[in-house]
Amino acid sequence: MTFSFEVPLLILLILTAAGAILVKDLVPAVFILGSYSFFLALVWACLGAVDVAFVEAVVGAGLATVFFLLTLFRTAQKDTRLYPSSYRGAALIGLPLLGFLILYAANDLPKFGDPASPASVHVSPVYLENSLHDTRTPNVVTSVLMDYRALDTLIETVVIFTAGIACALLLGRSRE
Amino acid sequence: MIHAHDSLIVLMLGRILIPLVQLYGLYVLFFGQYGPGGGFVGGVIFGTSMILSVLIFGHGASYSTMARTVRHGDGVGLLIFAGVGGLCLIGGGEFLNYAALEIPGLDVASRRYLGIVLAQIGVAVDVGVTAISIVFSLSFDHEDGDSHA
Numbered sequence: 068m069t070f071s072f073e074v075p076l077l078i079l080l081i082l083t084a085a086g087a088i089l090v091k092d093l094v095p096a097v098f099i100l101g102s103y104s105f106f107l108a109l110v111w112a113c114l115g116a117v118d119v120a121f122v123e124a125v126v127g128a129g130l131a132t133v134f135f136l137l138t139l140f141r142t143a144q145k146d147t148r149l150y151p152s153s154y155r156g157a158a159l160i161g162l163p164l165l166g167f168l169i170l171y172a173a174n175d176l177p178k179f180g181d182p183a184s185p186a187s188v189h190v191s192p193v194y195l196e197n198s199l200h201d202t203r204t205p206n207v208v209t210s211v212l213m214d215y216r217a218l219d220t221l222i223e224t225v226v227i228f229t230a231g232i233a234c235a236l237l238l239g240r241s242r243e
Numbered sequence: 244m245i246h247a248h249d250s251l252i253v254l255m256l257g258r259i260l261i262p263l264v265q266l267y268g269l270y271v272l273f274f275g276q277y278g279p280g281g282g283f284v285g286g287v288i289f290g291t292s293m294i295l296s297v298l299i300f301g302h303g304a305s306y307s308t309m310a311r312t313v314r315h316g317d318g319v320g321l322l323i324f325a326g327v328g329g330l331c332l333i334g335g336g337e338f339l340n341y342a343a344l345e346i347p348g349l350d351v352a353s354r355r356y357l358g359i360v361l362a363q364i365g366v367a368v369d370v371g372v373t374a375i376s377i378v379f380s381l382s383f384d385h386e387d388g389d390s391h392a
Binding site for chain 2: 081087118120121122125126130131133134137138140142200201202203204205206208209210212214217218220221224226227229230231232234235237238239
């Protein structure tokens, strides 16, 4: 389908992820991480999840970069390793093993876009068929998020609110 | 404490870009029912425009007045969202069942449409204000800010 687009994008994803880890100076690492988010947004857009791609581009590439940079300006800009390098051998053996297990388990997942997968036969058809009639909202993602699953969205909003409060309590305290 | 940027180019670009970004944020927020976007993204874009004004013109500038004013209002958006749910309870329905909003002259689908719009405004206010509040927490030096600003 869009296979020819996805392979270069995934290679770029792996390259930018490795670059963000390997670069010693943290300011370039933040910008590489932003480009990683942007490539990830392109992958979401290729898969048809335009809303997710939009959020990834705005939050991952835009807002998170600003937060990281402001944090770096108040702390050190060089990468200082906290763990001894003797764990490196264990990581070299353990992480490929974990990756192999995940790939092995991914074999049992339903195929991408499979109409008979459990996610596509339970409540999704009801939302897709009734959204326009029930709520006059052509974008089904919005009507699911804001109407059918509004309580989930409310709790997510509470999570964001809690994050802001915690940041203000921890960082914004005046030294008196 | 962030001060205004030295470069005239950055200052001029900020003056041109910030209103455009705000307009685009509002468009994304209210167009979320017809295309990609919605409350979350619209709120982040609108908040980012105010963060941009803080980063370019500094904390004390008159361009940043809006960001300075709203930064303590984290709970307002949550109150709007939960308040719409509460109004549904008063109308006799379940919590966040927008069909129970007591508005005369509207059929059920229009009430749910209106409920979605109000809830999206709540999410947008909450997310945008939280982003501004985190930026102020990260960059505002109180020892400097309280005595000189």
